[in-house]
Amino acid sequence: MSELPPAHRTHEVTNQAPPLEGYNIFAQDRVLVDALEREGAGWARERCARLGEIAGGEPFQWGALANAHTPVLRTHDRYGNRIDEVEYHPAWHSLMRLAVEHELHALPWREPRPGAHVARAALFFIQSQAEAGHGCPISMTYSSVPALRAQPEIAAEWEPRITSNQYDPRALPAPQKRGVLCGMAMTEKQGGSDVRANTTRAQALSGRGPGAEYALTGHKWFCSAPMCDVFLTLAYTDNGLSCFLLPRWLPDGTRNRFHIQRLKDKLGNKSNASSEIEYDGAWARMVGEEGHGVRTIIEMVNHTRLDCVIGSSSGMRQAVSQAVHHAAYRSAFGRRLIEQPLMQNVLADLCIESEAATTVMMRLARAYDDAEVSGNRHFSRLATAVIKYWVCKRQPPLVAEALECLGGNGFVEESILPRLYREAPVNGVWEGSGNVICLDVLRAMGREPESVEAFFDEVDLARGSDARLDRFVDGVRKELTNFDAIETRARHLVERLALALQASLLVRHGDPVVADAFCASRLAGAHGLAFGTLPAGIDFTHIIDRARPQV
């Protein structure tokens, strides 16, 4: 009888790219490295390189595990006592621990110095590439601090816990923990963007007004990371919508009446639990002025909007890294993909978009540093909304295109692209969905004309450097003087504001080939509707090489 050949004899595995892993996410990102220096955080170079090295390794596996083994709600213990806890896979805790130990949740508050927000933005950008879901509680915790400071005695109690660099996931009263996390609960069933439609009521328990104790009754339709130790939330008193701090545990060490009804079954962001909750007379303290809850919590919202920009830029960067890496190894029709003219066009176009996003995200982060020093928030006020809209809007089509660069492999979980793809739309929804943000831009321009001037002051720093940019900016300024159907035109207007700022930054600080291609395609109309429609004659190889992680 003839012998059967061993199974491996059927074929040899060839022409598959090696996995993109074990690389330094920071050191291999020229755009990020340059921007860190330029925007005033050169002092954080070593920290970023350290996290870049770690995050480029095992955290990718943690990310896969934390998204495959999703959080589970435990409403009761085995004796029937209500506990309202969520169990996470150990990989989630590893990601959280790494983030907290590297101060992604608190660096500017622990170390207030010029460039602190920029340094933190870079760190958040680096780690989110390995896994994005855990960025949600990290971002909310970071963002809670400026809102909490509206109530100094509450801030004095909670800020040291929130800014601790120890991750402590135990379900215990805050005073017994080594560090805590803070969430945000605003959205109700009948109104998310329009929080004025909220129905949750706050009843005074002792005294009234800022710092006083209240009992909250009502619900929240979206409350992410419900295992946070404390939340900032909104509820109505007789004097209007107010902001409250609501801890999971009461001062006497018993559980607060904060009940998790169920966890959402979401498109993406799977590692992170998002819940529906009820307040059944839950104990809370008022933060900031009674009736001015939106004004108080908006401080938190502004910082989470910045993080939406960082998160989207980060998702784009990882998708582009994967696409370029794959194309460098994979051959079709006798040539590597990276050498095929049409694939070069697609890859270069993606690289340009990602480079523009990273560059503007770092400039925006510096605006937060500048505002803390000068107290002048005009630029950050308008730029945050403009850039939040545009960078989040670009992420889904970019990731879809990057996925396609991997062909069928891109559609398979192990490639990480499906995870990046499912994650891509969420930043657009969070913290003001597209239209709401565009209307906010109009509001900022109407109420704070100084913000428009500050925005154009920055854009105009590139005046005279590129005729296409000058013409484009003149056109946008003209558009701003026309108030006809301004709401209907808001998306178009905001998009053009964002492009003007991105172009200005690239022309001044970016790679000249990238800046030129950006202006030709995004400002001067030499571009189609899909990626990969750059005009011929651009040095695609140069643009792609800049973005390619060397492993």
Ligand SMILES: Cc1cc2nc3c(=O)[nH]c(=O)nc-3n(C[C@H](O)[C@H](O)[C@H](O)COP(=O)(O)OP(=O)(O)OC[C@H]3O[C@@H](n4cnc5c(N)ncnc54)[C@H](O)[C@@H]3O)c2cc1C
């Ligand atoms: C994964 C996930 C986690 C979340 N976690 C939290 C959380 O932790 N805490 C929390 O408070 N919320 C959370 N949210 C809720 C989120 O912030 C809201 O879904 C979001 O703000 C939109 O509100 P909404 O769902 O009520 O939609 P709506 O407000 O009903 O908006 C629906 C659509 O209408 C548009 N729209 C609204 N008003 C106008 C207008 N005037 N003109 C034109 N268009 C308009 C919006 O842009 C949007 O596209 C989470 C959401 C998701 C998906």
